Amino acid sequence: MEPTKTLAAWQSECAKVQSALAEAGVETAADLPTLEEVRVRFLGRKGALTELLKSLKDLPLEDRKACGPQGNALRGSFEAALAAARARLEDAADAASLKKDAVDLTLPALRPPRGRLHPLTTTLDAIAGIFRRLGYSWAEGPQIEDEFHNFSALNIPDDHPARDTQDTFYLQDLPRLLRTHTSNVQIRAMEKSKPPIRIVCPGRVFRHEQIDATHSAVFHQVEGLVIDEGVGFADLKGHLQAFLESLLGSSTKTRFRPSYFPFTEPSTEVDVKCFFCPGSGCPACKHTGWIEILGAGVVNPAVLRAVGWDPEAWSGFAFGIGVERVAMLTHGVRDLRDFYANDLRFLRQFDEDLV
Amino acid sequence: MKISSSWLKTHLEHGLSTAELQALLLKLGFEVAGIERKGPQFSGVVVAKVLAKDKHPNADKLSVCTVDDGAARYSVVCGAPNVAAGQTIAFARIGAVLPGDFKIKKAKLRGVESQGMICSREELGLSKDADGIWVMGEGPSLGADVGSLLGPADDILEVEVTSNRPDCLSHRGLARELAAALGRELKPLSSSVAETLAKTLPVEVEDAAACPFYGGRLIEGVKVGESPAWLKDRLESIGLRPINGVVDATNFVLHDLGQPLHAFDADRLAGGRLIVRRAKAGETFLALDHKSYALPEGLLVIADAEKPVALAGVMGGEESAVTEKTTRVLLEGAYFHPPEVRKSSQKTRLRSDSSYRFERGADPDAAVWAAERAASLILQLGGGQAGPLNGLPKVRVSSGKRIETSAARINSILGAEFSGDEVVGSLKRIAKDFSGDASKFAFTAPSWRHDLATANDLAEEVGRFLGYDRVPYRLSPLTPRAATLTASEAAARRARARLTALGFCEAYNYDLLSEKALAAARLSSEGLPRVLNPLSEDWALLRPSLLPGLLKNAQHNLSHGADAVRLFEVGKAYSRKGGEVVEQWRVAGLLLGPVLDARWQSARAPRAGFPDAKAAVEALLDGAGPLSWEAPGQGQAGTWVCDPVFHPANALRAFAGGQPLASLGWLHPRVARAFDLEREGVVLFELNLERLAAKPAPRAKFRAYSPLPVSRRDLALVVDAALPYGRLEETVRACGVAELQDVLLFDVYEGKGVPEGKKSLAIRLTFGRDDRTLTDAETAGFVQGLVAALKEKLGAELRS
Structure with missing residues (x-):
């Protein structure tokens, strides 16, 4: 094709378009339609810039080579300016509509009711859980028990003060009582199985006691029993130390001191160093620096004999932990009755997770 | 038991301070519950005489006394009205220390210097209240130390003696225990009676x-x-x-x-x-x-x-x-x-x-x-x-038991490695009657030690004397065992997890209740296990159901400001069967008040009703087999102890896998009145956990689900107003369309546009197959068949 346009003519048109672009007000367009109008005016099918670029083909070849980049650069910078302006205008439009959408975010949450587990459940499970990880199986026994399983088999003689009606609830018309400890489960479990045995027996127990801030006629214990070959007091110390460190923290200091329970011999009560005071004494530790946490001992051979197990071949240890006591210590509850009032303001303070 | 430390010393020179004594007693298994300090707890107080009493120049109630302690004269300001010249008094000189670590210093009282203090008995800790100063009377010489005149100080220890150690219930008994622990000798006890009379009483x-x-x-x-x-x-x-x-x-x-x-x-x-x-x-x-x-x-x-x-x-x-x-x-x-x-x-x-x-x-x-x-x-x-x-009789009562054992046996009971000498040495301090050596010995318990009968008893003695702290900690390789749960505990855990997820808080109630509480819940006390020696009438009976406890809790919470209550309890309920008490694990729950804590969007917070109780029971029974419902007291539903608590017309028995497992319903209006809950809509449920535990849900098995789309069709059906929705759903399901995956009720309407005595039930049907997508024609065919069946069986018409 023959060139129909001279370089000078093209340059002059280019200069015109350029100055028209400069005056088109891309940067100052008030809204998107105005901007679009500007775009069409220059880059639409019949737009000035479109025409200018189209006319490149009418130039002689060597002029085309020189002017082509010039025209494209012009289009490039115009498109860039358009994009920038569009972005600016879109942002502004969004901002306005987003602002219009705003709602009151400070309204209270729509709370689905959140359930909680009772602190005695979580405490009991925390205690039993540590022993389960040491290979203790969960065991249960009746809450209404006979004298054999609650007393006699545990080496508590007929005339022992614990059997007094001042300490134990008995039933009318039936030779049954409300178990005074979870130790009956030791006997029940041993009767049903053969040695060795390793069980943890959590449950509810009853004592004939007037209810006040520190006494409850109903409370919970976690009993433990291990019978195996060659088990001695040292194993009791090892297991209970591991338990207390797991429950209360690895820096827990313990003290094993002699005590007396008919069903264990030797017997011990275990204290932990008070974690409320630096050992100087406070109401929680009754000003002794130590908090009594559990009772334990080597299973009395008389107990093994009562269930027909050979005390020469098997030995073991047992322990009992008061759940309320641990819950009071770990959660700072001061009145035992709070555990049984079921006031939602109390229950909602504790987590629903099993620890 | 009260033990006087000075009295104790008449039997044993233990050489311990009170604190050391307390520590040793604890190590031996005797807790000291308290220590009371007796006798003079002061120093620097001497006997003196009041020579003169003059008026204080600046205070009406004070006097200035001249006091003589035999060595010097002092001017002392005194506030006691009973002070008078000529009295012998207790005088705290400058430097004296009174109980409570109160040091007497030179002081000016209303401008007059006081060179000490004339003491009352109270100020000396000798009595709880005192009227003025202590007038000592004639006798004590001037300058004598008042503390020494009163005798030595004493510490009274409150020692707790376990019931197996009656031999320690006296000063000599405890001294004997301490002597054995310390390896010291008791002071000899000498008493003889000169029998100068020949008479006896028969x-x-x-x-x-x-x-x-x-x-x-x-x-x-x-x-x-x-x-x-x-x-x-x-x-x-x-x-x-x-x-x-x-x-x-x-x-x-x-x-x-x-x-x-x-x-x-x-x-x-x-x-x-x-x-x-x-x-x-x-x-x-x-x-x-x-x-x-x-x-x-x-x-x-x-x-x-x-x-x-x-x-x-x-x-x-x-x-x-x-x-x-x-x-x-x-x-x-x-x-x-x-x-x-x-x-x-x-x-x-x-x-x-x-x-x-x-x-x-x-x-x-x-x-x-x-x-x-x-x-x-x-x-x-x-x-x-x-x-x-x-x-x-004339002969002596026999003494303690003879125990034959060895140091090795003692060490095995303790899990300790005490030397033979230590073991034997400890035991010899208790029993004079001891023969043999560490490898085999015979120990005869003294007449006062009824608690020593077995090798375990001796192990405790050795442990106490040598110290429990010397026994090592051992986590020995015991026979490995799987830690299992009981079925009822596993079921209880599942129940707790599901109910807390539904927003229930867990309650713990006592197992014992009163006849009155039972009657308030319309429950009978007949045949219930009864306590022989209850603490009070409030604790007379073992509960036959967990519901009375939860009702009491609801009442308590409402009266303390709560307006929504969701409580559940896992516990035992009791009954009598012949000569036995039957105890059974149950789960019970109670709901009242708004479901959501969202008063400002009341539409989203309806009050809890029967469907909420149903949701809880369904959640509890999920996995227990297909569910069905029947009215209590009828057919397989039978009669349950807890039935009277529920509204007779608005209660159901839930069946899972064909077994009756739970009761649920609105509270009986009379019970509501008895518990002050009549203004509230209360729904409750109680479930037999043991029956549920007996057939635990199998472990979930994965089933492939279809990636294909499903077809949904909504139908509004006009039926008799009295027709229970359940009948409609049953009828739909009974048609046996295998492709029907779900039936969902989404509207219940009575009123304008629906004829009198009729209601409109709108249901959404979901159809689908796992192998291919259904065509519209197929789905339309299913719907047509269902509509025809509903019309035939229930007289249901499509709402136009």
């Missing part, structure tokens, strides 16, 4: 098993009077009230040696003799506590020719008590079989220091030597002549 023992030893000694010509100060001080230091020389002597011996004794006025014993026998029917006994006791037949008593004069081992009688008029004393030293004393004490509700020791087991040998010590003390205090001990 004694007869009818039941030698109940009273293996009874000794009586006659003392004549006794002059009964006030005890000397040292004896009164001893008794008062441990909180006892001195009575007279004879009674005080027996009380002293009880707390000194641990042996309870009793002194009778021999002239007041009818027939001049004693019989140890069983109480006869209808006998009464006037005890030393001035109360008369009707004695149950068969209790062991000491009687004269006419009537009981003492309840054996528990308490003597008022009518034969030693008084100031007594001249002839019969001193009893006996050993009673512990269960006898325990029975007597229990049946008469009479307790004493004597019964406390006898029922735990006294030292049979001490009945002789302790009574001897008391006799010599009585003679020493009140003169007189003592006869010989008239003891029955």
Whole structure:
């Protein structure tokens, strides 16, 4: 094709378009339609810039080579300016509509009711859980028990003060009582199985006691029993130390001191160093620096004999932990009755997770 | 038990401070519950005389006294109105320290210098309240230290002695324990009675098993009077009230040696003799506590020719008590079989220091030597002549058990590695009767140690003496075992997890309740296990259901400001079946008030109703098999104990896998009224956890789900207003369209546009197949078939 346009003519048109672009007000367009109008005016099918670029083909070849980049650069910078302006205008439009959408975010949450587990459940499970990880199986026994399983088999003689009606609830018309400890489960479990045995027996127990801030006629214990070959007091110390460190923290200091329970011999009560005071004494530790946490001992051979197990071949240890006591210590509850009032303001303070 | 540390030192020179003593006792298994400091807790206070009393120039109520302590004169400001010239007083000089670490310094009081303080008894810690200064009376020489005049200070320890160690229930007993632990010797005990009287009082023992030893000694010509100060001080230091020389002597011996004794006025014993026998029917006994006791037949008593004069081992009688008029004393030293004393004490509700020791087991040998010590003390205090001990039987009661074991066995029980020497050394300190060596020895328990019978008992002794802290910690490789859960516990955990997820808080109620609480819940007490000795009527019965407890909790929470309650409990319910108590794990729940805590969007927070209880029960039964529902009291639903709590028309029994497992419904209006819940809509449920646990849900197995789309069709059906929705759904499902995956009710409407007596139920049907997508024509065919069936069976019309 023959060139129909001279370089000078093209340059002059280019200069015109350029100055028209400069005056088109891309940067100052008030809204998107105005901007679009500007775009069409220059880059639409019949737009000035479109025409200018189209006319490149009418130039002689060597002029085309020189002017082509010039025209494209012009289009490039115009498109860039358009994009920038569009972005600016879109942002502004969004901002306005987003602002219009705003709602009151400070309204209270729509709370689905959140359930909680009772602190005695979580405490009991925390205690039993540590022993389960040491290979203790969960065991249960009746809450209404006979004298054999609650007393006699545990080496508590007929005339022992614990059997007094001042300490134990008995039933009318039936030779049954409300178990005074979870130790009956030791006997029940041993009767049903053969040695060795390793069980943890959590449950509810009853004592004939007037209810006040520190006494409850109903409370919970976690009993433990291990019978195996060659088990001695040292194993009791090892297991209970591991338990207390797991429950209360690895820096827990313990003290094993002699005590007396008919069903264990030797017997011990275990204290932990008070974690409320630096050992100087406070109401929680009754000003002794130590908090009594559990009772334990080597299973009395008389107990093994009562269930027909050979005390020469098997030995073991047992322990009992008061759940309320641990819950009071770990959660700072001061009145035992709070555990049984079921006031939602109390229950909602504790987590629903099993620890 | 109160232990005086100065009294303790009369038996053992332990060389320990009170704090060290406390620590040693603890190591041995005796807790010290408290320490009371007695005697002068001050220093620098001297006897002085008030020479003159002048008015304070600047204060009406104060005076300026001139005080002389024999060495110097002081000017002292005093505020007590009773101070007067010529008085002998306790004067705290500058530098004195009064109780409470109060140091006396030179001070100016209203412009006048005071060079010390004139003390009241209260300020010296000698009494709780005092009227003015302590006027000491003539006698003490000026300048003497007031503290020394009052005698030495003493610490009274409240020692807790476990029930297996009655031998430690006295000063000598505890000293003996300490001596063994420390490897020291007790101070010797010397007492002998010059038997200058030939007379005895006849004694007869009818039941030698109940009273293996009874000794009586006659003392004549006794002059009964006030005890000397040292004896009164001893008794008062441990909180006892001195009575007279004879009674005080027996009380002293009880707390000194641990042996309870009793002194009778021999002239007041009818027939001049004693019989140890069983109480006869209808006998009464006037005890030393001035109360008369009707004695149950068969209790062991000491009687004269006419009537009981003492309840054996528990308490003597008022009518034969030693008084100031007594001249002839019969001193009893006996050993009673512990269960006898325990029975007597229990049946008469009479307790004493004597019964406390006898029922735990006294030292049979001490009945002789302790009574001897008391006799010599009585003679020493009140003169007189003592006869010989008239003891029955003449032979000694046998001593403790013989235990054969070895150091290796002891170490195996303890899991310790104590040397043979240590083990043997510890045990030899307890028993003189010891033979053999570490590899095999025989130990015979002394007569006071009833608690030593087995190798385990000796292991405890060794552990205590050598220290539990020396036993290592061992987590030995025991037989490995799987830790399992019981079925009921596994079910309880699932129930707790599901109910807390539904927003229920867990409650713990007592298992015992009152007849009244039961009646309020319309439950019958008939045939319920009943407590023989309840704390009160509120605790008379074992609960047959968990619902009364939850109702009480709802009432409590409402009256304390709650407006929404969701509570559940996992616990046992009780019933009687023949001669047995049946206890059963249950889960129960209660709901009332708004479902959501969202009052400002009330549309989203409806009040809890039956469907909420249904949701809870469905959640609990999820996995237990196909569910169905029936009204209680009918057919397979049967009658349950808890049924009367529910609204009779608005309650259901839930079945899973064909078994009735739970009850749920609205609260009966009468129960609502009884619990002040009538303004609330209360729904509840109770579930038999054990039945659920018996068939645990199998472990979930993955099933492939279809990636293909499903087809949904909504239908509005006009049916009789009385038709339960359940019938509609059943009818739809009964058509057996395999492609029908779900039926969902999304609207219930009565009113404009629906004929009178009719209602519109709108349901959404979901159809689908796993292998291919359904065509519209297929789905339309299913719907057509269902609509036809509904029309035929229920008269349902499509709503136009």
